[in-house]
Amino acid sequence: MSALLAVNAVTKRFGGLVAVDNASIEVAQGSITGLIGPNGAGKTTLFTVIAGFEPATSGSVAFEGRDITALPTHQRASAGIARTFQIVQPFAGLSVRENIAVGAFLRHPARANALAKADAIGHQVGLGAMLDQSASQLTVAGRKRLELARALATEPKLLLLDEVLAGLNPSEIRDMMPVVQAIRAGGVAILIVEHVMQAVMSLCDSVYVLAQGRIIAAGAPGEVARDPRVIEAYLGHGAAARMQAQAAGDAHA
Amino acid sequence: MKEQPYLPILVVVAGLALLPLGLSSNTVLNFLSFAMIITLAAQGWNILGGYGGQFSFGHAVFFGTGAYGMALLQVRFGVNPWLALPLAMGLGAVVGFAIGYLSFRARLRGSYFALVTLAFAEVFRISANAWGFTGGAAGVLVPLRLDPANMQFADKRIGFWLALGFVAAVLALTLAITRSRFGAQLVAVRENEEAARALGVDALAVKLKAITLSGAITAAAGCLYTQKFLYLDASLAYGPWISVEALLAPIIGGVGTVFGPLVGAIVLLGLGEVTKIVFANLMGGSVPGVDLVVFGILLIICVAYAPRGVLGLVQGWFRRKAPA
Numbered sequence A: 001m002s003a004l005l006a007v008n009a010v011t012k013r014f015g016g017l018v019a020v021d022n023a024s025i026e027v028a029q030g031s032i033t034g035l036i037g038p039n040g041a042g043k044t045t046l047f048t049v050i051a052g053f054e055p056a057t058s059g060s061v062a063f064e065g066r067d068i069t070a071l072p073t074h075q076r077a078s079a080g081i082a083r084t085f086q087i088v089q090p091f092a093g094l095s096v097r098e099n100i101a102v103g104a105f106l107r108h109p110a111r112a113n114a115l116a117k118a119d120a121i122g123h124q125v126g127l128g129a130m131l132d133q134s135a136s137q138l139t140v141a142g143r144k145r146l147e148l149a150r151a152l153a154t155e156p157k158l159l160l161l162d163e164v165l166a167g168l169n170p171s172e173i174r175d176m177m178p179v180v181q182a183i184r185a186g187g188v189a190i191l192i193v194e195h196v197m198q199a200v201m202s203l204c205d206s207v208y209v210l211a212q213g214r215i216i217a218a219g220a221p222g223e224v225a226r227d228p229r230v231i232e233a234y235l236g237h238g239a240a241a242r243m244q245a246q247a248a249g250d251a252h253a
Numbered sequence B: 001m002k003e004q005p006y007l008p009i010l011v012v013v014a015g016l017a018l019l020p021l022g023l024s025s026n027t028v029l030n031f032l033s034f035a036m037i038i039t040l041a042a043q044g045w046n047i048l049g050g051y052g053g054q055f056s057f058g059h060a061v062f063f064g065t066g067a068y069g070m071a072l073l074q075v076r077f078g079v080n081p082w083l084a085l086p087l088a089m090g091l092g093a094v095v096g097f098a099i100g101y102l103s104f105r106a107r108l109r110g111s112y113f114a115l116v117t118l119a120f121a122e123v124f125r126i127s128a129n130a131w132g133f134t135g136g137a138a139g140v141l142v143p144l145r146l147d148p149a150n151m152q153f154a155d156k157r158i159g160f161w162l163a164l165g166f167v168a169a170v171l172a173l174t175l176a177i178t179r180s181r182f183g184a185q186l187v188a189v190r191e192n193e194e195a196a197r198a199l200g201v202d203a204l205a206v207k208l209k210a211i212t213l214s215g216a217i218t219a220a221a222g223c224l225y226t227q228k229f230l231y232l233d234a235s236l237a238y239g240p241w242i243s244v245e246a247l248l249a250p251i252i253g254g255v256g257t258v259f260g261p262l263v264g265a266i267v268l269l270g271l272g273e274v275t276k277i278v279f280a281n282l283m284g285g286s287v288p289g290v291d292l293v294v295f296g297i298l299l300i301i302c303v304a305y306a307p308r309g310v311l312g313l314v315q316g317w318f319r320r321k322a323p324a
Helices: A043-051 A073-079 A096-104 A111-124 A140-153 A170-185 A197-203 A221-226 A228-235 A239-252 B007-022 B026-051 B060-075 B081-105 B110-130 B156-178 B181-191 B193-198 B203-229 B240-253 B260-283 B290-305 B309-321
Strands: A005-014 A017-027 A032-036 A058-063 A081-083 A158-162 A189-193 A206-211 A214-219
Touching: A005 A043, A017 A032, A017 A043, A017 A058, A017 A189, A017 A206, A032 A043, A032 A197, A043 A081, A043 A158, A043 A189, A073 A081, A073 B193, A081 A140, A096 A111, A096 A140, A096 B181, A111 A140, A111 B181, A140 A158, A140 A170, A170 A189, A170 A197, A197 A221, A206 A221, A206 A228, A214 A221, A214 A228, A221 A228, A228 A239, B007 B026, B007 B156, B026 B156, B026 B181, B026 B203, B026 B240, B026 B260, B060 B081, B060 B110, B060 B203, B060 B240, B081 B110, B081 B203, B110 B240, B156 B181, B156 B203, B181 B193, B181 B203, B193 B203, B240 B260, B240 B290, B240 B309, B260 B290, B260 B309
Parallel strands: A017 A214, A032 A189, A032 A206, A081 A158, A158 A189
Antiparallel strands: A005 A017, A005 A058, A206 A214
């Protein structure tokens, strides 16, 4: 079976800066795929290209075997791609329920159905008690959940999660992980950008590592974490060799 | 109990409809009719500006198009006013769509959009003032023929009820919008356009729909203005005064609310009248433009102390009285 999402040799330039350089990734149906890399590697830029907020300079994006490179954002959402924002973007003047309903209206034109759907999603992500609150009153953790809820309410086939765990404390992260796992269990494939390694390791089936715009490694999370190129990308040139030498030295002593 | 969302509209409209029965003063009737016309113009602004967050400084362009359309269709083409009115509203919608298409496709937002609408209104004003077809600087006079078939009423109360009927319809329409998918998407675009697009909202289509509807409604206000005064010139139809009142009324009443424009129009025009009378007595003669000073002060007070308008103040007051 072909991949749900296939990004083929995408390059994104901003003037002279190459933010994403010839990157190709695939997300399989029903999988959780991680996209990791040091700050400024181009992860969020790649997300904006996949979601259609920025056109790719070159390369193509295919979804369910269909080329969507030229499709505007809102049509990609209709096709089944939903994203969250790294910097949360709530509709601050609206209640939590109304926020989620905007997403739900995509597939449910009737108000009663959209609101019922919003309630159900709200409970699913743990916002059940706050549905009538204003979105501006939510905590950081609450806003991250709201991002997730709105995206889920569009009933996507592919969910792009941009650092939904960033800024949360360890207990909030523990609360959030089962929510993400339950979404996958519901049949939604997830592409996740994340810095919280513990989460990446336990959630993802496979991981791509982006550094300076290039994909430098791909594979199962455990393998990728031992890859010398990945360690160097995070810790600097020669770090892998030093670590090996140190490990060897420790073994001798 | 079943939800009755339209009940408040029914109560308010019925209350307003009964007002002229007890009053026969021409001054009061004129005031009420004019307040309804301004409410209509303001309600048009409110759909685009209040719900959609696209602040227009030039709603005169729609008001004037409706007013001129109504007058010229009658005078130049002999169209019956009852037919001319929907046609002129259609013209307002077309102008709305055209301005929206040009400015929203160019991604104009915020103060840039406001400036462009202001510029459009000025272009229309200057053109109407120069063009022979629109009567140039002399304006257009609609012949007086008091006959209901001619939408001119000997009984001023009927003119008021007609305007009130439009206000009632637009109040109901506005409420229906707030409860619809279009309304939810419109508000989402106002709050955060990027996030709305990520949720599948076609922001351009939503804004175009809003400005088209807004243009038609504000044009209807222009039509009623023409039928009430039977005279137009460029600075009445396309002048900044109506752009200002169309946006001040919702801001004072409560921006992005169903009743805001109605409350705001009555408060605004009421205070304007009171000021004129008070100053006329103090100065021993009328002081033209003194009501505009009051409007300016009101706007400053509203922005500083009551960003949600009169309705917001009243709501806040009730909440403090009865904490939930």
